[in-house]
Amino acid sequence: MTTGSPGTSRTRPPVVLLTGVLAVATLVVAALSLGTPLVAPQRLPAVLVAGDGLDHVVVTQLRAPRLVLGVLAGAALGVAGLLLSESLRNPLAVPELLGVSSGAAAAVTITVVFGLAVPYAPLLPALAGAALGAVLTVVAVRGALGPSAVLLVGAGVGAALQAVLLAAAALSESTDQGVLVRYLLGSLTGTTWTTVATVLPGLVVGGTAAVLALPALAVLRLGTEAASVLGVPAARARVAVLAVACVLTAAVVGVCGPVAWVGFLAPQLAARLAPGAGLPGRALRTAGLGALVVVAADLAARTVLYPVELPVGGLTAVVAVGLGAVLLGRRGTA
Amino acid sequence: MRTALVGLLAAVAVAGLAGVQLLVGSTLDAGTALAALAGRADALTTAIVLDLRAPRVLIGLAAGACLGVAGAVLQGVLRNPMAAPEVTGVGSGAMLGSVVATVVGGDVASPAGTAAVALAGGTLGGAALWALAARSGGDPMRLVVLGVLVSAVLGGTTLVLLTARPQLTGSMTRWLVGSLNGRGWEHWAALWPALAVSLVAGLLLAGVLGLLSVDDDHARALGLAVSRWRSVVLLVAVVATAASVAAAGLLAFVGLLAPHAARAVAGSDHRVLLPLAALTGAGTVAAADVAAQLLTAAVPGDAGRIGVPAGAVTAVFGAAVLIGIVRRRSRATVEGTG
Numbered sequence: 174m175t176t177g178s179p180g181t182s183r184t185r186p187p188v189v190l191l192t193g194v195l196a197v198a199t200l201v202v203a204a205l206s207l208g209t210p211l212v213a214p215q216r217l218p219a220v221l222v223a224g225d226g227l228d229h230v231v232v233t234q235l236r237a238p239r240l241v242l243g244v245l246a247g248a249a250l251g252v253a254g255l256l257l258s259e260s261l262r263n264p265l266a267v268p269e270l271l272g273v274s275s276g277a278a279a280a281v282t283i284t285v286v287f288g289l290a291v292p293y294a295p296l297l298p299a300l301a302g303a304a305l306g307a308v309l310t311v312v313a314v315r316g317a318l319g320p321s322a323v324l325l326v327g328a329g330v331g332a333a334l335q336a337v338l339l340a341a342a343a344l345s346e347s348t349d350q351g352v353l354v355r356y357l358l359g360s361l362t363g364t365t366w367t368t369v370a371t372v373l374p375g376l377v378v379g380g381t382a383a384v385l386a387l388p389a390l391a392v393l394r395l396g397t398e399a400a401s402v403l404g405v406p407a408a409r410a411r412v413a414v415l416a417v418a419c420v421l422t423a424a425v426v427g428v429c430g431p432v433a434w435v436g437f438l439a440p441q442l443a444a445r446l447a448p449g450a451g452l453p454g455r456a457l458r459t460a461g462l463g464a465l466v467v468v469a470a471d472l473a474a475r476t477v478l479y480p481v482e483l484p485v486g487g488l489t490a491v492v493a494v495g496l497g498a499v500l501l502g503r504r505g506t507a
Numbered sequence: 508m509r510t511a512l513v514g515l516l517a518a519v520a521v522a523g524l525a526g527v528q529l530l531v532g533s534t535l536d537a538g539t540a541l542a543a544l545a546g547r548a549d550a551l552t553t554a555i556v557l558d559l560r561a562p563r564v565l566i567g568l569a570a571g572a573c574l575g576v577a578g579a580v581l582q583g584v585l586r587n588p589m590a591a592p593e594v595t596g597v598g599s600g601a602m603l604g605s606v607v608a609t610v611v612g613g614d615v616a617s618p619a620g621t622a623a624v625a626l627a628g629g630t631l632g633g634a635a636l637w638a639l640a641a642r643s644g645g646d647p648m649r650l651v652v653l654g655v656l657v658s659a660v661l662g663g664t665t666l667v668l669l670t671a672r673p674q675l676t677g678s679m680t681r682w683l684v685g686s687l688n689g690r691g692w693e694h695w696a697a698l699w700p701a702l703a704v705s706l707v708a709g710l711l712l713a714g715v716l717g718l719l720s721v722d723d724d725h726a727r728a729l730g731l732a733v734s735r736w737r738s739v740v741l742l743v744a745v746v747a748t749a750a751s752v753a754a755a756g757l758l759a760f761v762g763l764l765a766p767h768a769a770r771a772v773a774g775s776d777h778r779v780l781l782p783l784a785a786l787t788g789a790g791t792v793a794a795a796d797v798a799a800q801l802l803t804a805a806v807p808g809d810a811g812r813i814g815v816p817a818g819a820v821t822a823v824f825g826a827a828v829l830i831g832i833v834r835r836r837s838r839a840t841v842e843g844t845g
Contacts, residue, residue, distance in 0.1 A: 265652065269659070313830045321648035322837035325589065328655045329826040329833070332593075336759060336822030339684050340799075343813035344806050350676035357683075358666050433663060483667050490663025494656050502642070 251463020254436025276306020299427030359486025375424025575788025600632020685818030760825020
């Protein structure tokens, strides 16, 4: 979380920081102990070190990997959203509105429902799909002017790709509606350590690239002219940042679907909590808040209507768009 | 004259497409289907043509016509060429309403009950956007971006509801992009009155709509109670959308495509525009359904699968049209102000 980032103690009173740490700790304990079977928090240490038993298996083999995947997915999507919105200087430039998420989701759905054997699945098809979605948007945007126009073109590309996803699922003999839910919205159902291992390579690459891209992003957010004055070719830098965001998004979407709109809410929350933070601090907070949002949403998704599991992406879509729009409105009028 | 000719051609094209839908399919050849229509076939064949294919064709036409009318009304009254049920919260609100009705079950889930709840949902969705947009000024692009966000919230809620009831997930495709699969005469019975009402009301209000589509001040100067009439006219669009969505799901972007095609021919006279948009909407859905069935037949697979939904075809074409409009519009705006 934000504990280690520089500048925190200067900009936020320690009480707020403490509240944050407490909230994270509570959430982690809740994610490990809530559900069926219920593992009381005070029994967690014993259950974790116990060699066997149902509780031990449930906590270490089901809940722990799910928690870890939620953290990773939320952090990655948050940072992807930050990269996109800052490089295009538009708070609504998020994977969902640029065809990136739906491209990745459509490509993975096609390989899954038709049982196609693709090497390095699901990362490779997801990456191809994300790149296709982004390229389609970029090509379609040519000649359109203004931030709203870019987003509407992206939304159009996204809608078309989502229709392709639905058509592919309807064409296949697959009766597994879970696939559809996962790739339309995002879901952490059925996560094991193997799932976490699948998502890791893409996230390591994307995460490293994101750190390396931060200096370029810092210049890009000043605007194209300022960037060229500083000797940074803005167009090339923007493509690079866009590509990093695609890798991060694809790595997550390939495994757990788009986990909708986390990339919109997390950067907004980070901007709200620490308005004066520099870009590295902002990125760290965005990652932490993204993780927090996904873990909290997933906790609700799997417990509220137990035994029915809701798709975590449905909850994040509703909460993130609503809350993100409110934050955006505040910032706009302030 | 030219408009009348185009209208006639469109009507012939729609009738032709409907005929193709009725006569051609995977189970019967055209000759057998024709015999069934003439009453010279066995009971099973007659049932396939009259109870499976005929309502499907009619519902597609009426649902498309409803969306055409709704889109034309929305674009006129909001003075926004990008307005359509799917980007104003009306379509996704109606979709959420339909799914709520299905979840509640019983009488509420009957075709008429679904349409009524869809009407409530569509009204709420549209009102949500209206409330948000009131604070954001009159930028038409911004309105549509807000509409996309409202639709994302309503769509997410719809999907959560659908997954909370596992027995409903099978109909997910229909609600999300619109499909004519599994629709029967009972759905037709709830749909056509709404089409008739909204088309007649739209034509009666064509004068008001014409005034509203130009400018509030002029309308007010001519003695029109602007906000009251705007609500009345918007209600026509909501009724048409709700009936269409309750019957066939949200057939994506038909409400955007059809009025544009109609406007290119008819200009902005709403007395001509509305019927022509209805006709284009009907034709769009009929053509999309034929294309969807051809596509399904072209990909080998089990006969029991759902098959490409008509809404997926309209979504892809509609998205292309949306992108074209946005590009043209954005350049015009910037050139106009700069």
